[in-house]
Amino acid sequence: MSLLVKAILVALFTWLTFFDKYCTQFFTYRPIVVGPIVGLIMGDVRMGLEVGCIIELMFLGQVFVGTALPPEETFSTIIATAFACISGSTEVALATALPLAIIGQIGMYFRNMVLCVWTQHRLEAAVEKGSRRGITMNCIVWPNIFNLILFAVPVFLAVFFGAGPVQAIINVIPQVVIDGLAIGGGMIGAVGLALLLKCINVKNIWFYFLIGFFFSSFLNINPIGITIIAVVCVAVAYYTDRDKGVA
Amino acid sequence: MAENEAKKEALKKDLTKLSRKDLWKLYIYSQGFVSGFNYEKQEAPGFTFSMIPVIEKVYKNEEDKKDAYRRHTELFLTEARLSHFVIGVTAAMEERNANEHDIDPVSINAIKAALMGPLAGIGDSLYHGTLRPIIAGLAVSMVMASNYTSVLGPIIFLLVMAGVGQLLRYFGIFKGYEKGVEFVGAMQSSGLIGKLTRLAGIAAFTVIGGFVYKFVTINIPWSYTAGETVVSLQSTLDGIMPGMLPLLYTLLMLWLMNKKKANPVILMLVTMVIGILGHLAGIL
Numbered sequence: 285m286s287l288l289v290k291a292i293l294v295a296l297f298t299w300l301t302f303f304d305k306y307c308t309q310f311f312t313y314r315p316i317v318v319g320p321i322v323g324l325i326m327g328d329v330r331m332g333l334e335v336g337c338i339i340e341l342m343f344l345g346q347v348f349v350g351t352a353l354p355p356e357e358t359f360s361t362i363i364a365t366a367f368a369c370i371s372g373s374t375e376v377a378l379a380t381a382l383p384l385a386i387i388g389q390i391g392m393y394f395r396n397m398v399l400c401v402w403t404q405h406r407l408e409a410a411v412e413k414g415s416r417r418g419i420t421m422n423c424i425v426w427p428n429i430f431n432l433i434l435f436a437v438p439v440f441l442a443v444f445f446g447a448g449p450v451q452a453i454i455n456v457i458p459q460v461v462i463d464g465l466a467i468g469g470g471m472i473g474a475v476g477l478a479l480l481l482k483c484i485n486v487k488n489i490w491f492y493f494l495i496g497f498f499f500s501s502f503l504n505i506n507p508i509g510i511t512i513i514a515v516v517c518v519a520v521a522y523y524t525d526r527d528k529g530v531a
Numbered sequence: 532m533a534e535n536e537a538k539k540e541a542l543k544k545d546l547t548k549l550s551r552k553d554l555w556k557l558y559i560y561s562q563g564f565v566s567g568f569n570y571e572k573q574e575a576p577g578f579t580f581s582m583i584p585v586i587e588k589v590y591k592n593e594e595d596k597k598d599a600y601r602r603h604t605e606l607f608l609t610e611a612r613l614s615h616f617v618i619g620v621t622a623a624m625e626e627r628n629a630n631e632h633d634i635d636p637v638s639i640n641a642i643k644a645a646l647m648g649p650l651a652g653i654g655d656s657l658y659h660g661t662l663r664p665i666i667a668g669l670a671v672s673m674v675m676a677s678n679y680t681s682v683l684g685p686i687i688f689l690l691v692m693a694g695v696g697q698l699l700r701y702f703g704i705f706k707g708y709e710k711g712v713e714f715v716g717a718m719q720s721s722g723l724i725g726k727l728t729r730l731a732g733i734a735a736f737t738v739i740g741g742f743v744y745k746f747v748t749i750n751i752p753w754s755y756t757a758g759e760t761v762v763s764l765q766s767t768l769d770g771i772m773p774g775m776l777p778l779l780y781t782l783l784m785l786w787l788m789n790k791k792k793a794n795p796v797i798l799m800l801v802t803m804v805i806g807i808l809g810h811l812a813g814i815l
Contacts, residue, residue: 305565306568307564309693310689311693311696314692317689336674336685337675337679344746345664382803396570401571404569407575407576411601416583422567423566423576423580424566424567427566427576461807461811464807464811464815465806468806468807469803469806470748471747472803473747474781476795477742477746477747478788479788479795481781482788483655484656484660484661485732486732486733489736493740497741497774497778500744500745501772501773501778508672510737513741514733515734518734521730521733
């Protein structure tokens, strides 16, 4: 496949994921899924999986609370994975993931604050006129066209034109900074996990956090094991609460 | 007398009730629920679009339809899967309003608004705050364990998240239509929501604790010589408690967010900069 075909396919996939993000919500838009699929299109599933894991961990704790928008993980993962596949190294992904996510977030704010407010007004006008076509256009069709213009087209341009220049810039950056980015990337999960802890608004469950941590750190139990321990903790808490209720 | 009965029968036939087929139609239309999300009326476009099959079915004249569409273009915001419960309840209210005219149409929006809060609370904490990070973390660790060759993790992630999400939508619409508002009331008064939230919080805290060690990496390459032996600071720290630095750094982030109201995106940027500067200085 030529780069042109790949760029078009990646852009179409982008549009699909954004359709999913706003409609069916099958979660195809998370980095862990987006990474390998873009990798497949670009001809390097392994690289896709690697980048998908890196960015998924960066944004693991990303919680959509109320109306505040988190950094745009989908847009970021798609471009970062494509760059990584073209250059053959994850360094590009590490260096570009966070800036791209912030650019995507700005695009999303523009969509929600300007474009979709405009369609909201058009929707109200369509209702007054009794136009069924107007309702469908402004509820479903226009928002998806916005996604195409705001996200899929930039993805196409970035993949088709951007990889070369980005690689050139990465080549200029000294190795010590690239290594530093990898180190920062390893630490960044802490922010997301802290954000999750902050968002879970339940009192007096701190020691469960420590149970999970100590089993993992001292006993080196893998995440599947930790999940099983979590299930046991829930069961203990459930029966303790129930018995308290009886007594 | 018999004539009266016949008249009643005829009237009943004239009443427009939603069939199961209509509810399935509602389920399909409601897939577009978050499309058109905006900062003025939030999920109103999606709600309006979802109600098309209901409004077109139950109302006969154009003015009633217009009124119905108009009230759904008002602000609505809750978690996008549990919102389908509200859609189901609203379908039942619209149907009743059209057939029996015994409810104040204003109350439809009032009930929608009353359901937003509790549903958003459990939706965000159970689905996005607990299930998604746990399954995503498992998927990532499966991919890493296969040395980036197996796509089983992502497939399981998709199946679980899409499956649970669509089941919530399906049950929301069908149960919401059937059981109505009382269902949420009963759930709240029985304390079920509170209990569920607490248990999910426990599961999430346990797993997040494990993730802090697995997915946050901080190593200090610095070492010093004591007599004949070279002592690495990192192995000294690991000797006390493995993963001490990731734990402390995570708690620091939490403290900055809770007490200093730090913006998470800024903290992410700062973390990257710390990584670069720390590495330049030779301490990371």
